[in-house]
Amino acid sequence: MCTRVVYIGPEQTVLTGRTMDFSIDIPANLWLFPRGMTRNGQVGPHSLEWTSRYGSIVASSWDIAAPDGMNEKGLVANMLWLVQSEYPSFEPEHGKPGLTISAWAQYVLDNFATVADAVASLRREEFVIVTDFIPGTDKFTTVHLSISDATGDSAILEYVNGQLVIHHDAAYQVMTNDPLFNEQLAIKGYWDHFPGTLFLPGSNRPPDRFVRASYYIKAIPQTSDPRLAVAGLFSVIRNVSVPYGISNPDQPHISSTRWRVVADQKHRVYFFENVLTPNVVWIDLKAADFSSDAPARKLALDNGQVYAGHALDKFTAAEPFVFRGM
Numbered sequence: 557m558c559t560r561v562v563y564i565g566p567e568q569t570v571l572t573g574r575t576m577d578f579s580i581d582i583p584a585n586l587w588l589f590p591r592g593m594t595r596n597g598q599v600g601p602h603s604l605e606w607t608s609r610y611g612s613i614v615a616s617s618w619d620i621a622a623p624d625g626m627n628e629k630g631l632v633a634n635m636l637w638l639v640q641s642e643y644p645s646f647e648p649e650h651g652k653p654g655l656t657i658s659a660w661a662q663y664v665l666d667n668f669a670t671v672a673d674a675v676a677s678l679r680r681e682e683f684v685i686v687t688d689f690i691p692g693t694d695k696f697t698t699v700h701l702s703i704s705d706a707t708g709d710s711a712i713l714e715y716v717n718g719q720l721v722i723h724h725d726a727a728y729q730v731m732t733n734d735p736l737f738n739e740q741l742a743i744k745g746y747w748d749h750f751p752g753t754l755f756l757p758g759s760n761r762p763p764d765r766f767v768r769a770s771y772y773i774k775a776i777p778q779t780s781d782p783r784l785a786v787a788g789l790f791s792v793i794r795n796v797s798v799p800y801g802i803s804n805p806d807q808p809h810i811s812s813t814r815w816r817v818v819a820d821q822k823h824r825v826y827f828f829e830n831v832l833t834p835n836v837v838w839i840d841l842k843a844a845d846f847s848s849d850a851p852a853r854k855l856a857l858d859n860g861q862v863y864a865g866h867a868l869d870k871f872t873a874a875e876p877f878v879f880r881g882m
Contacts, residue, residue: 557811558636559762559796561769562729563789564708567780572632572704573793573818574624576615577733579811580693583858584615586828586839587622588871592848595666597683598881599646599654604683608666611846613826613839615817619858620691620880621658622665623699628846629669630706630821633661637733641698643715646686656881657687657697664703671709675724678713685715691880702731706821712737730769732762740766765796782823789818790827790836800831830857835864843868852876 557577564570576582591611597603614625623635646654655663668674687697700714711724712731723737731737743763756771757764769792776788797813818827824841837855853871855863863870 558634558733559765559769559793560634560636560702560731561773561789561792561796562704562708562710563773563785563792564726564729565778565780565785568706568822569780569782569785570630570704570706570708570821571785571789571818572634572821573789573816574634574636575793575797575813576623576815576817577798577811577813582617582814584617584815584828584830585619585858586837586855586867586871587614587616587874587876588612588839588844588846588853589614589662589666589876590846590848590850590852593666593852593876595659595662597653597655597686598659598879599656599686600648600881602648602651602653603881604653604655604663606663606667610666610669611841611844612662612665613841613844614662614665615815615828616877618691619877622662622879624817625661625665626819626821626824626826626841627665627669628824628841628844630824631665631668631670631674632704632819632821633664634702635661635699636702636731637698638700638714638736639698639734640736641700641715642718643685643687644718646684652682652684654686655683656879657685657699658881659879660685660699660701662879664701669705670707671703671705671711671724674703675711675722678720679722681720686881688880700731700737704821729773730766732766732769734762743767760798760802769793769796782820782825786818786820786827790816790829793818797831828857832860833857833862835862837863837865837867839868840866
């Protein structure tokens with residue numbers, strides 16, 4: 557459930573797009589968070605604590621998690637489902653501090669300006685990711701994390717058999733929710749021998765979406781025109797979206813696309829499209845106030861509200877949501 561694609565064009569043009577696919581409705585709001593926010597890992601007295609160095613915009617899920625966002629430096633973080641994820645044990649009395657999985661992407665956005673800086677820090681594994689069931693469901697949260705920056709660098713972080721595995725390379729432009737990333741690369745290697753102009757796998761399965769996205773992100777025009785680059789990337793992530801209402805209990809990795817994002821990391825513009833509303837909204841982060849004395853602000857979209865175009869002036873001050881923890 558979900559596909560993520562990085563577009564790298566001429567003149568330092570870098571954008572990241574993603575679909576949010578899920579088997580149930582996953583209401584999203586947009587939030588602007590300033591610098592200087594005091595954060596807590598939300599797993600009890602042995603939680604990780606930090607203060608945000610960078611302001612960010614995030615798309616929330618049920619206002620309990622931030623699965624997607626971009627910070628003021630152009631770093632993008634995306635969480636995608638990965639059933640095979642297995643996280644280390646959290647031993648609060650005598651182990652490392654804990655961080656709720658719902659704030660994993662937010663921690664990265666708050667603390668790092670580049671993929672290289674994030675990878676160098678996260679490799680030290682100074683905290684433990686702590687996960688739980690999504691409230692009111694039988695879905696145990698298992699995700700992997702992708703990050704990309706304004707230089708086009710990219711990394712995918714997965715927990716495999718309790719061990720952190722980091723794939724770090726600007727060549728890693730595409731990922732889906734399943735299987736493990738090294739297996740995704742193997743699948744792509746097989747399909748690289750087939751001419752995409754003649755045949756591409758067309759199902760909604762994650763490996764097929766990975767192949768299509770990998771082909772089209774190279775095939776579309778490579779341009780420094782931001783309008784054309786955004787349009788091109790939206791066309792790719794729409795191509796790998798799952799039609800609304802499609803789901804299969806026997807194949808839980810296939811779920812309807814609920815919303816889409818394109819983040820222009822060169823120009824610091826965040827585009828959001830909910831499939832149930834007819835318009836795309838965007839926010840120019842260069843015009844946003846991320847100073848430490850600015851309030852958190854919210855654009856409510858979770859009840860069918862309709863906006864179009866640049867929506868920065870539609871955000872209103874709001875008490876920040878609390879990340880879901882233990």
